[in-house]
Amino acid sequence: MSYLGLDLSSQSLSGLIIDETTSSFVAEHTINFTKDLPEYKTENGFVRGENLQVHSYPAMFLDALDLLLEAMRAHLPEVQAVSLSAQQHASVYLNEGFEQALKSLNPNQNLKSQLFSSLSREITPIWMDHSTTTECEEMTQKVGEQNVIERSGSPYCERFTAAQIRKFYKTESENYDQTQHIHLVSSFMTSVLAGQNSSIDTSDGAGMNLMNLGTSQWDPELLEACAPNLATKMPSLAPASATAGKISTYFSEKYGFSKNCDVILGSGDNPNSLIGCGAAESGTAVISLGTSDTFFSANGSNPIDTKGLGHVFGNPAGGFMSLICFRNGSLSREELLAHYGLDWQSAEEQMLKTAPCPIEEPILPYLVDEVVPPVKTTTQVSDFKDMDSAKGMTALIESQFLSLQLQARQHLPEVKLIRLTGGASRNKAIAQIISDIFQAKVECIQVSNSAALGAAMRAGNAHRKNDWSTWVSAFSQVGLSFEPNASNAQAYAQKSEQLQRLIQKALA
Numbered sequence: 001m002s003y004l005g006l007d008l009s010s011q012s013l014s015g016l017i018i019d020e021t022t023s024s025f026v027a028e029h030t031i032n033f034t035k036d037l038p039e040y041k042t043e044n045g046f047v048r049g050e051n052l053q054v055h056s057y058p059a060m061f062l063d064a065l066d067l068l069l070e071a072m073r074a075h076l077p078e079v080q081a082v083s084l085s086a087q088q089h090a091s092v093y094l095n096e097g098f099e100q101a102l103k104s105l106n107p108n109q110n111l112k113s114q115l116f117s118s119l120s121r122e123i124t125p126i127w128m129d130h131s132t133t134t135e136c137e138e139m140t141q142k143v144g145e146q147n148v149i150e151r152s153g154s155p156y157c158e159r160f161t162a163a164q165i166r167k168f169y170k171t172e173s174e175n176y177d178q179t180q181h182i183h184l185v186s187s188f189m190t191s192v193l194a195g196q197n198s199s200i201d202t203s204d205g206a207g208m209n210l211m212n213l214g215t216s217q218w219d220p221e222l223l224e225a226c227a228p229n230l231a232t233k234m235p236s237l238a239p240a241s242a243t244a245g246k247i248s249t250y251f252s253e254k255y256g257f258s259k260n261c262d263v264i265l266g267s268g269d270n271p272n273s274l275i276g277c278g279a280a281e282s283g284t285a286v287i288s289l290g291t292s293d294t295f296f297s298a299n300g301s302n303p304i305d306t307k308g309l310g311h312v313f314g315n316p317a318g319g320f321m322s323l324i325c326f327r328n329g330s331l332s333r334e335e336l337l338a339h340y341g342l343d344w345q346s347a348e349e350q351m352l353k354t355a356p357c358p359i360e361e362p363i364l365p366y367l368v369d370e371v372v373p374p375v376k377t378t379t380q381v382s383d384f385k386d387m388d389s390a391k392g393m394t395a396l397i398e399s400q401f402l403s404l405q406l407q408a409r410q411h412l413p414e415v416k417l418i419r420l421t422g423g424a425s426r427n428k429a430i431a432q433i434i435s436d437i438f439q440a441k442v443e444c445i446q447v448s449n450s451a452a453l454g455a456a457m458r459a460g461n462a463h464r465k466n467d468w469s470t471w472v473s474a475f476s477q478v479g480l481s482f483e484p485n486a487s488n489a490q491a492y493a494q495k496s497e498q499l500q501r502l503i504q505k506a507l508a
């Protein structure tokens, strides 16, 4: 019995097939947006516009899906169920032709040519877009900060869908009026796979500032504050384990899927990663090292983070998860790496010999505006010119995780076990620094794409209706693990205090 998990991240679309019977990984493939679809002229998979706008293209996602399934076709006939993970918050806008276009997809043509005319907006604003401060302020004024936190689990945030929808309505009102369905990327791609308009799953739906966490339904007051007639444009909400339908005949005829293959609702990358990392029960924190770094953990049935320091999303296994997102993740680390002309392997060797960094003061690690703490860009790679590469890389990475720990502490005062995932989780130096800073055991799960794994596990679990533990013990295997070095505890505690003072100064 095999299951396909798809992961549409900021930079790529990946597929991972797992086999439940043999507890094995069958196939994996990735389409890199920038490299494999150069006609969209993206950099790292997205486009930076003016005034902090960042967008991607739904048409590119469709092209990537055709390319990926073509490459994986040998394994697709065995797939019993498929589900998808996608970057959170990003929205896709569709007109009245969408449902009919889905129903009449012709396998002799590609997806893009048949669905392009259903888009009422050519771009999708993604989670890196920071251009909607005014819209956040307007909605906060109407609803009240504490009220939106208690209803939706987060204060109004620039990257969240409500602020993006409001901006679209304000700046392109005609196109907004033409819009009949507003999807998240996860529910858009799920609709395509199932050949019918899909529900949004409540885990990813919680990242929109529109869903009421208490009722798991759209919140009329939040919809009203966002844009006119919004209730008529929102798909229904359903749990992540719900079935969107059987796979569309486009995919069975073109790529050889069985006609019986189930499509399980898609969800966000962080909720999927929680599952893939085997952390769906409270007690284990996850740090995901990707384009953004995120810190998250399951938090039982308690939906409220009254301080609104981070966000509360749904846990696809039931209950809720809390999450903090940091914009200075891998791209900032890689910018400095490129400045030193290093590759990760040599940087890792140098850093293992250098941590803790011998420089006296930590450096503010914000090469781009940060979400939490809300500090504007403080640092450029040229600020590292007086440090050799070993010190510079160590200084940046230590400060990134000291900053992350300062925020994480406010959610989870005591962290005993961290599961590490994402591209950079293969780096032993980074893992050891995290273990030393938190003075906690760090375990790296063997599969680096825990979001695709989580989607595949969700597909399997929803199809088989069996226990999560079966999937976790078979697939969320721990590879390397790191014990905290007690002799570094004091140096990091001191640096943490210094960094906190620097942050307070930057915020003043």
Ligand code: XUL
Residues within 6 Å of the ligand: 009, 010, 086, 087, 088, 089, 127, 159, 207, 268, 269, 270, 292, 294, 323, 325
């Ligand atoms: C979470 C967030 C990011 C994206 C990245 O709130 O914005 O982690 O989901 O894909």
